[in-house]
Amino acid sequence: MTVSRPDNGRAEETGRPLVRMTAVRKAFPGVQAVGNGEFDLRRGEIHALVGENGAGKSTLIKILTGVHQPDRGTIEIDGQPIDFRSPIEARRAGISAIHQEFTLVPAMTVRANLFLGRERTHRGIIDNNFERTQCQPVLNRLGLSIDSDTLVSELTVAQQQLVEVARALLSDCRVLVMDEPTAALAPREVEALFEILREITGRGIGVIFISHRLDEIFEIGDRITVMRDGFTIDTRSSQNYTRRQLIEQMVGRSLEDEFPRHRPAPKDICFVVRNLAGPGLGPISFAVKRGEVLGLAGLMGAGRTELARLIFGADPAISGEVELDGRRLSISSPRDAIRSGICLLTEDRKRQGLVLGASVEENFALPNLRSWSRFGWINKKKERSRFAGRVAALSIRVTGPDQPAEHLSGGNQQKLLVARWLETDSKVIIFDEPTRGIDVGAKYETYLLINELAAQGKVIIVISSELPEVLGISDRILVMREGEISGEISDPKTAKHEDVMALAVS
């Protein structure tokens, strides 16, 4: 595949931008989501839109895609002012959006999904041949070597995403919006996606790219627009940004250090995993010291999450043993692990961590109820005071104990879960992708929290797919590959990304 990337000079010369949003404002009852949105997109450009959660990115995009109507401001496409009343109008005008949650029907074929809602029919019968001849070239172009009659449910996440892209291309889109497209992809798949994005921009399509991963933004973005508190702060060519400047613009204050690391040196060994094996995993052995932050690096599917789940008893282990403070533990369920002082902060907080409909206090209490109830009778007073104490200690931003957990931001959800596990008196804390989906400011706070926990003498294991992060916060890194530990990096401070990658890929 040839990679053609329009240089910025040429794109600027074309003058009339593909999309121009000027002085856009949008308020919801009680909240001004966008105060002043300024955004323009050129033909053949990949324009990254960044900002913390709640900065107004999504609202701005939803205005562009016709989901919301602006209170004020103008939107021009190809110099023509437009006024979308619905997403369908926006799609007809050539604007396609691919959201984090895919909109494919898993039980239908790829082709049926691609033509969903605009099937070519002949007297009410779908013209299969026409559809096949139409979509196969597009699939091939995207490097999707699948038959169009494959069921979507049989595809990997990356392939499903490409099907979404194919759908956009088939509907002759001129503007493609991608919201956190790489969140669920492995590094290799991310690279493949980027190649495809470069290829389609070569045909004049403009791409709006929303991501929290700064590395990717610098790699793929031609220009970067930063939003904060509903206002467009700045738009620059990505060469004119440093990583640090970008973060500072996003959070609105200067950061001393992206990865703070100030804690006492780890002490004696206290947590040992010996020959732990599960289906397609291990046997794995390692030991962690008290107060040590052990990073677990590796590609998606290398078995890091699976290892964590084995230790925690969430999946059954075939063999092996786990030792804490010299005591052999017998763990066959999460319940056993929690009682032994091990906890797991799952990667997917919404699905595996929180009961979203329940209150923050109830979520906090879930594994701890036993310690403040007698014969099944909950001592509400004790519960409330314990909750209040932990909330204050971790400065979790909640409106009150009855606030539904789903209303918390990603960072605060993470903190709430940490508070819960501290209450169970966990000695081993396993973080699986602790900063996924949370914004830069909250990431920083999470790192501080990990520091503090390590300083308290906890054993910390951090699984992270973000190399700068895992290098930045760990005392030691184990790299996994295909269900086994492929190597160790004993001094992450001086190690480079390439060192980790060399161990991670075969």
Added chain:
Amino acid sequence: MTEETKKSMQKKHPHQAARSRWSKILGDYGMLGVLLILCLLFSVLTLREQSPTGSNAAEKLMASLKQHRTVSSGVLIVARVNGEDSLFANTLNRKLKESSIPSRIIFSSEPSVLRDSLNQFASRKEVPRIIATSRSFSAVIGAIVTQLKDYQSSEIVTPPTYRWPTFLLADNLRNVANQITVIAIIAIGMTIVIITAGIDLSVGSLIALSAVVTAWIVGHMGGASASTLAVLIAGLGGILVCAATGAFSGVMITGFGIPPFIATLSMMQVAAGFAYIISQGKPIYQLPEGFILLGRGADPLFNIPYAVILMIVLYVLAHIVMTRTTIGRYIYAVGGNPEAARLSGIRVKLILFWAYVICGLLAGLGGVIMASQLKSGAPTYGLTYELYVIAAVVVGGTSLMGGEGRISGTLIGAFIIAVIQNGMNLTNVESYTQKVVLGGVILAAVLLDRLKQRGFRISG
């Protein structure tokens, strides 16, 4: 977003706060409001002239008699021999005696006997100036008196009528409560099951199974002359059989991953079949008198049926369990997010298992109550009751998606259904039309819930 803006966002929006407060109030008390509106509506629609009965009638009549000119000459009370009438006659007689007014009573419902008695008075020249009788009997008395010429100057008095809604008569309210007890008690178990994101379709059949098993055991322990102990053992047997059926569903669901809908649908058929097999398809009638105490008996003080008292006790108990105990919390957590609950160390399968056991147990209790109310056990009991039970739960605001719902809401839901049915009966709505209305109400309740949930969510 910076620290300051986040803080300001949390407190600044009174408009939004007011809105969410309203939607919260609507969510918490909306159904109670609907229930009250329904009660009000049927009260207005059934407002008519009511004639008092029993001692109440005597008191009312006494008050009006005192104003009467000729009362001091004496009063003849004519009454039929039935509970209400004799209570009325005896009370009135006592009251007249207390006010030292001479009075006599004739107890009979036979016109010929009455005529003879009145003629006897006439022959003794003791024709009473005032004849008191109940409103329902006054027409007969009037017809007799007009035929007797000695009585032309006598006056027939009846207790004064008053305007009052038939719906709000104590008897009717007791009826409403009685009609709903079985459904309401089972709805407790159904609420728990639905909160765990499950469903139990077998409860209707379990009513029949429990009633039949109970009657069958009583039949084998003495039948109509069985001892109290035998009745207790039989009732317990019926309940335990249903709890065991619930346990079986629970094992199928948690152990083998069969969807609750399918597992309980099968048990619905199985239980119904067993009810027919055990009873050989016929109702079992040989039950002792004492057996009806639970279903038809009432406490002597306020005349509240025992079944209704049991229902209230169970609701209070269930409310406490669901809000104040660990198992209640776990039930909500398992329904809200089973994976998160498991990873929090909760024995999810055990909780689910118990939910179905409790639901089966309460369905069994419902069957015993119904057998007691009807003084027999038949395999036809409880047909389509599962739908009424589920409707009560849903109208009460419990989400079929699991994780949310309230026991108190279910009680309100059950009463809404009972009040609608009762009110339509009182206002002579056809039974076919009743079905249409009931279906509409269930739909409206769920619609209200959806609208509330969709609410005014802000995306940004």
